[in-house]
Amino acid sequence: MDFDIKRLGFTLLGLLIVLNWGLLMNAFMRKIGARVARRIGIPWHQPWIDLFKNYSIRSQITHGLMFYLGPIFRLSGGVGIFLFMPMIITGDHWLNYSFQGDLVLIMYFQFFGMLGMALGAGEGGHPYSAIGISRGLSQFTTIEVPLTLAIISLAIQYDTLSLADIVRAQQGGFMHWSMWTNPFATAAGMLAALGTLGHSPFNLVMAPNEIPIGPPTEYHSTFLGVLQSNGAILHVVEAALFMNLFFGGATNWIEFIVKTFLIYFWSVFVGMVFPRFRIEQSVTWFLKVPLVLGVIAVVMFM
Amino acid sequence: MVNPIHIVSIALGVAFALGFLGKRDKLSLGLVLSTLAGMVAISAGWFIHFLNSSVEPLQIFTGGFKPPFAINLQMGLAEATFTLLINVAGFLGAIYLTKELLKTGKNMMLIFLVFILGLNVMVMTRDLFNLFVFSEIQSIALAGLIILDPNRKSIPSGFKYVIATGLISSFLLLGTVFAYYFSGTLNIDFISQASLQYVKGGAVAVFMVILAVILELKPFPANGWALDVYESAHPGIGALVSGIAGTTSLFVLYKLIPVAPFISDILITLGLVSFVASNLLGLSQTNPNRLLGYSSIGQLGLLSATIGMQQLLGDKFIFIALTILISHFFAKAGLFWLSGIINRDDIKDWAMLRKKPILLVLFGVFIFSLIGFPPLPSFFGKWSLIMELSAGNQYMLVTSILIGSFIEGIYLFRWLGYAIKLDFSDLPEFKLNISKFLPTLTWGILLIATGVVASAEMEGLSGLSYWPLIFIAFIYLIDELPIYIKNTLSIAGLAFYSWLTLPELYYTDMLRFIFMGIFLIGGILTLIAGYAYKGKRRGFYPVALIMYAGLAYIIQASTTLEFFFGWELMTAGSYFLIIRGKKSINHALSYMLFSIGGAYAILAGFGITFAETQSMLIASLSQLSNMVPLVFILLAIGFMTKTASLGLHIWLPGAHAEAESDVSPMVSAILLKAGVFGLLLLMIAMGNNPQIATIAYYLGWLGALTALVGNMAAAFQEDAKRLLAYSSIAQLGYILFALAMMSHLGWLTAMYYSINHFLYKAILFLTIGAVVLKVGTHSMYKMGGLIKNMPLAFIAVLIGIIALSGVPPLSGFGGKWLFYNAVIDKHWYFQGIIVFFSGIVAFLYLYKLIYSIFLGQLKDNLRHVTDISLWFAIPIYILIIGIMIISAKPEWLLQPLGKMISQWYPNGALAWNGGLATSTYGYWNGNGVMITIGIMFTTILIWLIVLSRKAQKVKQFNIVYAAEAPQRPETTHQSYNMYAGYNKALGWIVAPKITEFWNMMSDWILSLAHFTRLIYNGNGQRYLIYILGYFVIIYFLVF
């Protein structure tokens, strides 16, 4: 493979944009959440402050090698998805490294970070980390079912597994989006998106309210910084995935920002409205309506 | 050449002369033994004489007149063979009974001698009435021998025997005199010429004669008397009854068939009914001698059915009948003799055999011979029998023979399992009397020798080399040497064989090269781990090598017979490997039962193929045009018992989990691939046939469901090795699914998975096995936090699970990517989704595996555990290197595979551009992804190291614990029932329905066996009624 400095540069620049947009979006969402709950909420720059603070803390503790490597895996997972996903479809600059692998690679690379995180938290020795991870993994198994059905439906529809090609096929107008050409796949995919983005009702994994601790609890300082960076990137990238799949992708950064915001907002919105599921509820939920929608989507294009 | 009549004159002369000797019992015994030896010499002389030249049989005219005016005896090849068998058995039987005979005195000696004599004449005579007289001699002598060991049991049973044979011989006499009346002669040949079946009344006469002979063969259900004799008489006598008396009766039946040819058809039915029923009844038997009795009766049934099939079998008849007969002859007598050495009333006590390991080996040889494993003669006999019957389209017969053999396998292997595994510390010591041991040993050796001779007679077995088996025998001989010598030799043997075969295969046959590589290289690697064991590890190396030899034979087979030979050898070897585990007695049994069932399905499939194509070449499978689906299904079921597909999988978890640490990878990573190889061969040969497509479609579903259930069940295991075992089931489900797609990408996926599964499952099983050796438990929740003590193991497991889970960049992802493309290409979306779903479920158990063992809190009792043995680490890291190479350069593997698969499926191949693979749908650059991820990962690592270079290490227990202070590590290790919520939601998928189904089946069969055997209520009169009823009913069936 020829080393291409220009591509690397654009990719890093894209990463920077995505990171900052992710932090900002997080702040927005928290703000919105606070307002819905009639609180004032955080200032919009709070995430940057947190990030800076965490990266600068000097005292760090580690439980061992895997604990140490966990956040790295996690961040690699986030960045990796970014790397293998086309961001802006026009031109060649923002396609990142998506020429190295197709949609399947992206789907499986999601596990990279999860696995690393799970291992790191596991070595932390905290029992609740293991509980959270076991729940997260359980839930993830069924989230993926409607999502995969939707993706397969799209793959049949567009006759390709290349994400860039799927986006390109949706160009040429609003009505070419998969959302309209393949509404069932979109519905299934967007319901699955609720799970992947990890907000209520599917956020028992982190359980931010009842249990003050979860996988990230043992992490702090630099480690937490890394995790926060990843969180920001991942949210955007996940949203971008759905954008690419169902909503015609993005031809410029403005469109990118608007679409990812709306997609992200969709999950936050649902989270505001619905209470949290228990784990067995959420596991089975994805095997009900979303599964049916996904099956219909596949059947339509068989 | 000594006139055969002197067998009679010498034996009788000596028997009478014993009267002179008075009470000099030792001298008498010496005389009897030398007489028997002389009889052996005479018949051996004739045997050699007839073997070397194809001369006419010798006729001996007693009284000096030609038949039909006087009685004539005949000595031909058949008679020489049978008298030789009888006399040798008589000689060794007498040696075996030395002690008893000396104790009881000369009366018994002369009865013994006369018994053997009677059998000899029964074989030789050509006169019907003479046959009656000598069969009376035989049965009266036997009635005497039964009380050799007079006790409360043997005397009533002797009485039952006397009255039963009295009734039967009355039938014989009645038939004989009327046969004389209707034909005017008593000579068998002349009666045959008279064709009495066409004479009114004459037909009834010969029917009575032949039925009396059949009744002597103890057909079900008119055989209660015989069972009692087997149970109560001294086992040395049981050996004679079962071995030689039965054999003689069979020969007599064979001799008399021309007299009443119409009996053949019903004889087949009667024989097979007896075969199946006696074996069924044997299931609930615990007394070894009676069990052997049931087995004997079953074998006699099979053999008499074989005699009835004479016309069907044509030229092969002699070979088939003789091989099965000889197996029965040696094995049953040998088993009875062993029973006499052990002298216990419960088959569970046979664990005593382990105090004298050579006896255990003999026991194994006998059992395997009865079931028909190679290289023992009955293997070839049964093979030929099935082939010939199939060629005659006798599928009902094939089915019942296979069912009967299967049932026989159940109790014989249960018994073998008891002997190998049950605790024997409570059982008494026993002395191995040389006079008892020698005959048994001789029989074992003769059995193997006849197997070798029989194999030389077989067509379609020329491709196999016997050198590996000889090598194994050598390894067995040095079993007493320390482990490192044997291990080194075994590895050297495998390496040498690899060197012989692999380079050649590489250029000629890629498919076989790959599987041979998995088997042999895998074998070498797993054997390296054996250095970690101490002591002698008796018996391990021979059986492991038998398995590898079987696997190699499968690869090298060009005919179906060679394939089946290897298949059975592999099954036998792996059975012994599996049963070595601590608690694996039941698992090994169920493994064996599924294997036998599968092997019989394969046998039936090959039989049908042979019937149509008249060829034993594996390639001939492709020439089938009729019954393609049936053959395909039969063979597929056979192979799927090894790949443990859903429904046939229940043997696997226990068998793999309880096996020894270095055996689990052998049976999981390597052995299962034999099934895959079989399926591949099958599909290569028959895939073009359009009828297969539908079956393949269902196979695909089966594979998908196997994957789902396997992974789901693995997620709920608490036992590390069991978890991996279920994982293997699921992985083989993937492979089955991919194979069933029957497309280029599908097969590419399957091959890629096969190789990968070999690599990572070997790593995981070896590592976990090594950990288990150190920790001393399989239960994951009893471990935890071992990462610090066992970094080597942790890294190996980490890489193993990443590779297994399919997370990029390691090699597993390649499989997933191929899989997606193949599924979309084939349009099997829903099955694909299920497989994909189960792939994600795999994360659950993989995380559980690594977390419960290596992460979390370290238990107090494991503080001082050290890292895994270096001998385990070496093969593990070699395998890891393999995984890394495939991960970094998938094209090195995928391109040759693609080229190979293009032979069969030229369309839909991947297009390669450097490291970039492109399919119709997607693309993937394994190398590029590896580099990208590597750089990114390193960058972030450096970034973190820079930021947190002063990170302070704390103990694991140093955690924030919800405002409580944790007391003990156990309370903070969340491992037991880890996926409780998931179980609540989806646990119903793994409800043990299939296990329940099989349990129900076995319960049902057992209770059937139990209720049926109530007909033997022990009453001698009832047995007479059965005999009479049998007689009457068969009469009405025939006429």
Place this chain on the structure above:
Amino acid sequence: MTQYLSVEFIAMLTGFLLMVIGVWGIISQKNLLKIVIGFSLFDTGLNIVIVSLSYVKNSTAPILDKAVEVSDAASKIADPVPQALVLTSIVIGLGVTALMLAYVMRMFREKKSLEINSYNELKW
């Protein structure tokens, strides 16, 4: 009908009925000695049947003396073969009876019972 009214046929019928009675005794009697008697009757019946097979109409014993000359022996004598067989059969019958009775004696010693139903230990 007249063909049945001959010595040999009556003898054969007697023999057959004797056999039937013997079999009935064997399968219906519970006393060991009676069973042995049944066997003995069965044997006698069988022997009678065999001998009646040897009979040729109006023949004499197969012994050549003044009454039967060598030259016309073939037309006068009964068939010697079945007679020879019966000799053997009778002796064998004696041997078997002795054997059975020895067994009965020994069994009786064990249990003091002549009922065949008391010797059912071995079963299944």
Place this chain on the structure above:
Amino acid sequence: MSIILAIFLGLVILILAFAAIYHKNIKVAIIASGAVGLFASVLYLLLAAPDVALTEASIGSGLSTIIFFYVLNKIRQSND
């Protein structure tokens, strides 16, 4: 003449046989069974088989009956 004798003998034999099977007294039964042999040997004479008749008389009915009685006697004794 011989036919009538044969019929007579046959009837006697069958009656004795019934007695042998059904008579309560085992002694009588044994004697009846021996008598069956004796009458059978007469029948053999009718059937031109003097050799057989002699054998049956001496062995079939004679010695067997003696053995029966020996055994019966033995059983009686040990039953005391």
Place this chain on the structure above:
Amino acid sequence: MIKKGILLLLLAGFVVVISNLIINFSGSSELNPLARYYAENGPTEVGAANLVTAVVVTYRGFDTLGEVTILFIAAAIVGFFLKILNSNNNRTSSLRKPSEILETASTLLVPTIFMLGTYIFINGHLTPGGGFQGGAVIATGVMMIILARPTSEFNHKLLSILEAISGIGFVLMGVLGLILASGFLNNAFLPLGKLGNILSAGAIPIIYVFIGIKVGSELTSILNSLKENQNEV
């Protein structure tokens, strides 16, 4: 009751089966070829006036050898049986003394009976009778002695030597037939003599003597075993 019905049904079945034989039996009006052969050639080939003897001793002599063997092993088994009975029990009992009549009668009769037996087997090739019948008669004589003198002990050794000699003699005759004449048990190695003479029929008289002694001693040993058993209570 049901059981009885089943048994009767079974018996009826048995009757049906064997009545097939009896229905097809129609008597014989002439000899079959085999018997005819014996009738025509027996006197010249074997030289025995009693054709049954010719068949028994020569033509089917092998059967007879078997028959003797059966008696031999039956005696051995009965002997063994009662030996183990006795070995368990060493008690001897006092039997009732037999009546004087029996005692006297036996003294008078036994020699006559023995002579009769001997006559029967020596003349076996001429008149009805032969080794078996003669042997049985001798055994009857022995039984008489047993009855008359219950306490008398037989000389076991003599008995078994008699058994052995006669048995071996019989076999030896067979082998001589094989070596000197045309086959095993052929009688023609001695001159056939004139039909009807006592010294005729080649070896048949000798064989019958052996058979007679053999059968006599076997039966005696059976009776003797049973007798000894009588003493034990």
